[in-house]
Amino acid sequence: MANVESFDLDHTKVRAPYVRLAGVKTTPRGDKISKYDLRLLQPNQAAIDPAAIHTLEHLLAGYLRDHLKDVVDVSPMGCRTGMYMAVIGEPDEQGVLTAFQAALEDTAAHDCPIPGVSELECGNYRDHDLEAAREHARAALRQGLKIQETILLER
Ligand SMILES: [Zn+2]
Numbered sequence: 409m410a411n412v413e414s415f416d417l418d419h420t421k422v423r424a425p426y427v428r429l430a431g432v433k434t435t436p437r438g439d440k441i442s443k444y445d446l447r448l449l450q451p452n453q454a455a456i457d458p459a460a461i462h463t464l465e466h467l468l469a470g471y472l473r474d475h476l477k478d479v480v481d482v483s484p485m486g487c488r489t490g491m492y493m494a495v496i497g498e499p500d501e502q503g504v505l506t507a508f509q510a511a512l513e514d515t516a517a518h519d520c521p522i523p524g525v526s527e528l529e530c531g532n533y534r535d536h537d538l539e540a541a542r543e544h545a546r547a548a549l550r551q552g553l554k555i556q557e558t559i560l561l562e563r
């Protein structure tokens with residue numbers, strides 16, 4: 409089976425909430441695509457409820473694009489402790505941290521309907537929790553985001 413970057417990260421040594429550059433790929437034409445690990449909760453200590461991370465996905469999809477250009481994708485991690493973000497180019501980590509912080513501030517302040525929540529626009533439109541999503545954003549901001557380096561597992 410192909411090697412997967414996140415399986416090489418020592419999840420016991422990171423300190424959430426954080427922003428981590430998970431990897432950079434070069435396309436056949438030489439363009440770069442960067443993948444970021446945007447972690448909200450400490451791995452294996454807690455997890456975001458499915459409805460709340462679903463709402464975070466909807467809100468951060470728009471708000472991260474408001475603060476960072478060339479975002480390709482923002483998706484929840486299956487472990488429900490954060491999001492992955494793919495972006496064209498190689499934005500510096502401090503810029504990504506600033507954008508993530510601004511997107512979390514927007515999320516914490518979001519008090520209108522969640523975007524994309526209808527049977528036409530979403531695959532599970534009943535499964536949302538705006539208040540819990542806002543609380544996760546507030547909690548991460550309270551704790552303070554850091555830049556996390558990648559600490560590889562020793563095998
Ligand atoms: Zn959805």
